[in-house]
Amino acid sequence: MSLFFTLTIACYIASSLGYQAYVLFQKRPVYRIASILLWVGFLCHTSVIALQYFKTGHVPVQNLHETLSTFGWAVVGVFLILQIKFNLMVLGALVAPLATLSVIIASILPGPPVEIGPLFKSLWRTFHIGTLIVGNAAFAIAFLVGILYLIQEKAIKDKKRGFFFRRLPSLKLLDSMGYTCLIAGFPMLTFGIITGVIYAQMVRGRFWSWDPKEIFAVITWLVYAALLHERLAVGWQGRRAALMTIAGFVILLFTFFLRFLG
Amino acid sequence: MTEKRDIVIIGLNHKTAPVEIRERLAFPSEDTAKVLEAMRQETYVDEIILFSTCNRVEFLFTTQDMPKAVEAVKDFVAKFKKTPRDVFEQALYVYNGEEAVQHIFRVASSLDSMVVGEPQILGQIKEAYQEASNHRTCGVILNRLMHRSFSVAKRVRTETGIGGHAVSISYAAVELGRKIFDVLEGKAVLLIGAGEMAELAVEHLVTNRASPIFVANRTFERGLEIAERFKGTAIRFEEICDYLKQVDIVISSTGAPHYILVRDDFKGVMRARKNRPLFFIDIAVPRDIDPEINHIDNVYVYDIDDLKSAIQENIDERQREALRAERIVDEAVVMFLRWVQSLDVVPTIVALRDKIEEIRQAELKKTFASMASVSEESRAAIDRLTAALVKKILHDPTVFLKQSGHKDKKSLYIDITRKLFNLDAQNNRKPDMG
Numbered sequence: 001m002s003l004f005f006t007l008t009i010a011c012y013i014a015s016s017l018g019y020q021a022y023v024l025f026q027k028r029p030v031y032r033i034a035s036i037l038l039w040v041g042f043l044c045h046t047s048v049i050a051l052q053y054f055k056t057g058h059v060p061v062q063n064l065h066e067t068l069s070t071f072g073w074a075v076v077g078v079f080l081i082l083q084i085k086f087n088l089m090v091l092g093a094l095v096a097p098l099a100t101l102s103v104i105i106a107s108i109l110p111g112p113p114v115e116i117g118p119l120f121k122s123l124w125r126t127f128h129i130g131t132l133i134v135g136n137a138a139f140a141i142a143f144l145v146g147i148l149y150l151i152q153e154k155a156i157k158d159k160k161r162g163f164f165f166r167r168l169p170s171l172k173l174l175d176s177m178g179y180t181c182l183i184a185g186f187p188m189l190t191f192g193i194i195t196g197v198i199y200a201q202m203v204r205g206r207f208w209s210w211d212p213k214e215i216f217a218v219i220t221w222l223v224y225a226a227l228l229h230e231r232l233a234v235g236w237q238g239r240r241a242a243l244m245t246i247a248g249f250v251i252l253l254f255t256f257f258l259r260f261l262g
Numbered sequence: 263m264t265e266k267r268d269i270v271i272i273g274l275n276h277k278t279a280p281v282e283i284r285e286r287l288a289f290p291s292e293d294t295a296k297v298l299e300a301m302r303q304e305t306y307v308d309e310i311i312l313f314s315t316c317n318r319v320e321f322l323f324t325t326q327d328m329p330k331a332v333e334a335v336k337d338f339v340a341k342f343k344k345t346p347r348d349v350f351e352q353a354l355y356v357y358n359g360e361e362a363v364q365h366i367f368r369v370a371s372s373l374d375s376m377v378v379g380e381p382q383i384l385g386q387i388k389e390a391y392q393e394a395s396n397h398r399t400c401g402v403i404l405n406r407l408m409h410r411s412f413s414v415a416k417r418v419r420t421e422t423g424i425g426g427h428a429v430s431i432s433y434a435a436v437e438l439g440r441k442i443f444d445v446l447e448g449k450a451v452l453l454i455g456a457g458e459m460a461e462l463a464v465e466h467l468v469t470n471r472a473s474p475i476f477v478a479n480r481t482f483e484r485g486l487e488i489a490e491r492f493k494g495t496a497i498r499f500e501e502i503c504d505y506l507k508q509v510d511i512v513i514s515s516t517g518a519p520h521y522i523l524v525r526d527d528f529k530g531v532m533r534a535r536k537n538r539p540l541f542f543i544d545i546a547v548p549r550d551i552d553p554e555i556n557h558i559d560n561v562y563v564y565d566i567d568d569l570k571s572a573i574q575e576n577i578d579e580r581q582r583e584a585l586r587a588e589r590i591v592d593e594a595v596v597m598f599l600r601w602v603q604s605l606d607v608v609p610t611i612v613a614l615r616d617k618i619e620e621i622r623q624a625e626l627k628k629t630f631a632s633m634a635s636v637s638e639e640s641r642a643a644i645d646r647l648t649a650a651l652v653k654k655i656l657h658d659p660t661v662f663l664k665q666s667g668h669k670d671k672k673s674l675y676i677d678i679t680r681k682l683f684n685l686d687a688q689n690n691r692k693p694d695m696g
Contacts, residue, residue: 156441157556159568170444171539235536238560 004048005069009107011041012072012100019093023167031089038096042080045073045103061129064260065109070130072102074137078184082141086177090167094144124202128195135188136252139224142181143249146242149174153239175237178245182231186224193217216255223248267308267673268328269403269602271362272335272354273320276376279353281567285548287343287350289314290517294390298397300338306331308673309401311394311408313369315386316459316547316566317376322366324403324673332356363407363598367591370411371418376570377431378580379424382458384415402674403602414594418587424580431459432466434569435543439467439511442539442562447471452509454478454502455516456488460545463513468492476509478502480516503527507534513543514550524552532560543569604686605676607663613685615656622648 018034021027049070052060060066079095082088148168155165168174196217201207208214227244230236274283289297294312301310301323310323325331336354340347357365368374372383391408394400400408419425439446449472453464456479464475475494478501479485485496497505502523506512516522523542532540542563544551549565556563604610626648630641663675680686 152441156438156562159564165441170441172442172444234533235538237537238539240559 002048002051004044004051005103005107008041008044008048009100009103011037011044012076012096012103015041015092016096016100019090019096023090023093026167031092034092034096035083038076038092039080041099042073042076045069045076049073059126059130061126061133063109065106067129067133067260068102068106068109071133071137071140072099072106074134075099075102075140078134078137078141078181082177082180085180086173088145088169088173088177090169091141091144091148091177094147095141098140098144124195124199128192128199131188131195132192135185135192136256138181138185138188139245139249139252142178142185142245145174145178145181146245146249149178149242150239150246153242171238175241178242179231179237182224182228182245186228189221189224193221213255213258216251216258220248220252220255223251267324267326267403267602267605268358269322269324269362269407270328270331270356270358271320271322271365272332272356273313273318274350274353274355275318275320275374276567276570278355279350281547281549281565283350283353284317284319286345287319287339288316288547289319290519291393293342294393295397297338297342298394298399300342301335302397302399304331304334304338306334309404310399311390311404313387313390315383316545318369318374320369322362322404322407324401328358360595360599363602364591364595366407367411367414367594368588370415371587371591372415372424373418373584373587373591376566377573378584380430381419381425382430382462384412385458388412401671402677403605406601407598410594410598414591417594418590421590422583422586424583424587430462430573431543431545431566431569432463434573435463435511435513435564436466436470438543438562438564439470439472439541442541443510445471446511448473449510450474450476450508451494452476452478452497452502452505452512453488453492453494454512454514454522454550455480455518455546456484457515457545460513460515461488461491463543463545464492467511467513472511476505478505503531506531506540509540510538511541511543512551513545515545516550518546518550519548521552522550523555525554525558528555528558528561532558545569604680605673607672607676610676610679610685611660611663614659614679614683617683617685618652618656622652 015034015037018030018037022031022034049060052058052066059070061070075095076099079091083091149171151164152168152171152174154160155162155168156171196214197207200209200214223244227236227241227248230244231241274287276284279287289312294314297312298310301307301312301321306325306327308324308326310321313320313322321335323331323335336347336351339345339350365374370384370387372379372381375383387408391400394404436446439449443449446467447470449467451464451467451472451474453460453475468475475489475492476497477485477489477492477494478497478499479488480499482496482498488494489496506523506527514522537560539560539562542551542555542561544563544565547566551563551565553563553565555561626645629644630636636644659679663679
């Protein structure tokens with residue numbers, strides 16, 4: 001494990017703790033420290049991925065170790081970009097631990113040697129998995145935002161103005177943030193699946209082979225497509241949209257692991 | 263016959279009774295007249311005022327026989343509201359004398375309010391007093407008590423920071439609105455009914471740039487009037503359901519005895535409004551909005567009790583200021599009770615006799631000093647003459663004051679007597695505050 005990767009994990013852990021402390025004590029300086037730590041961790045992480053890329057000539061998404069690490073990186077990246085628009089401070093308390101968890105699992109997993117295929121094929125593969133990972137990161141954040149939405153919604157419905165009510169932002173903000181994640185993630189997912197199909201054609205000589213991971217990928221796509229359609233056409237929002245976002249991510253997660261474990 | 267006239271308050275409020283009971287016992291303004299007229303006929307009750315707001319129902323009265331009067335009031339409420347006594351008896355509190363005076367001062371000063379320091383209660387009490395005055399159920403004691411409570415409330419407001427922090431129903435509404443809509447700018451508001459509290463809430467929303475404003479009132483003209491104030495649009499009461507499709511915040515405050523919106527009214531509404539959230543603020547007691555509606559997705563219904571918890575935090579701040587206010591109240595209570603005690607018959611008669619006797623002695627002394635030659639016998643005769651004169655003059659007033667019978671006028675006569683003869687001038691130089 002490289003020094004930078006260790007540094008990344010350390011920063012993510014510290015940042016996670018910082019965000020938790022911010023949620024608890026609501027002190028702005030604590031938030032700033034946590035935020036800076038996340039940025040530092042993200043830059044370290046970026047350099048790890050860049051180094052790997054220059055070493056192997058591939059975006060490191062060839063095995064579960066690399067993919068999880070890249071996923072964690074993408075989650076943090078998407079979160080940091082979203083923060084510019086939404087500045088949803090408490091979300092860090094969920095995102096940072098998620099990123100931490102994925103890099104820690106990645107660090108435990110062995111990184112088996114990567115067989116390098118013909119460049120053209122691996123380029124498609126890189127595109128395929130790369131876009132899927134960024135899309136998944138967006139969906140992961142949509143999922144976390146959905147959880148926050150449900151918590152806040154319940155607080156308002158049940159008229160319990162407690163811990164979360166005061167700390168969480170408005171339903172409107174959570175809802176539109178979830179929506180933004182969704183419209184960012186969906187094209188990525190679509191593109192990832194299309195490139196996957198093309199890649200399958202190149203490797204196996206056929207586009208579609210009815211294997212479970214393909215089927216689940218399509219199911220995931222359908223769930224998100226349905227959600228997006230409902231949102232756009234009927235104006236679905238709020239609790240049901242949040243529930244469906246959460247359900248979508250669970251299926252997505254299943255598909256994700258199916259790819260590596262199945 | 264007992265001379266003692268007691269000030270009694272019997273009632274329930276938001277602390278002792280849940281909204282279900284309060285809405286059952288609340289007296290809408292059109293009933294107040296009936297209640298006051300009925301209570302005027304009541305043997306044991308002398309003067310009386312009825313307070314009925316969303317948070318409290320209280321009878322303030324004077325009586326010579328407190329236990330019987332309390333029973334009479336309870337029976338009356340049970341009968342009038344067709345509600346068995348055991349439903350509300352648990353929630354009732356009864357105060358008399360010092361406690362009652364303190365209670366009414368605290369209520370007027372908004373120390374007993376759900377939102378401590380909220381300014382509306384004083385207006386409501388003034389209205390209740392006005393109503394009682396119109397029906398002549400207030401006598402000298404309650405008149406004085408009410409005027410005192412107004413001045414106490416004013417002192418509390420100006421000398422403490424009790425009204426300083428912005429906590430009120432309207433504040434809570436805005437805060438909750440922000441938690442739902444993030445910004446209130448451009449959110450359409452519908453006001454159903456009228457009422458000070460509801461209109462304040464609308465005003466607060468308007469300052470937060472909510473717009474447009476719609477007003478629905480049973481009487482369209484009244485709706486127009488209110489709508490004009492907010493530069494809004496008046497709509498017909500029957501149109502409410504249509505407008506649910508386009509408004510975002512509904513503030514309801516009607517005197518309707520039943521729900522004006524139930525779950526069935528929402529068929530197709532959420533679909534038509536593309537599931538945009540809808541926020542109901544139900545200030546009315548009895549409630550206007552069926553609580554079931556809160557179960558619809560993206561619809562949030564807050565009634566007056568829910569708002570209670572919504573403002574809890576800021577209340578703590580006011581609580582500290584309230585301690586200072588309590589001192590002002592206690593001071594006023596002592597002053598008031600001193601005055602009430604002076605209204606007893608016996609001390610008044612004694613004071614009256616003492617005063618006249620004092621005058622007689624002073625005049626005798628003056629007279630005798632200027633006529634040194636007068637015999638002892640003549641002096642005794644003059645002394646007897648003046649004594650008899652005083653006795654004869656005081657006989658009728660004394661009998662009159664001692665007479666039982668004129669039940670609610672007695673305090674008035676005593677008060678007049680004391681003023682007529684300036685009986686309070688020596689012992690109580692400071693006219694009791696205000």
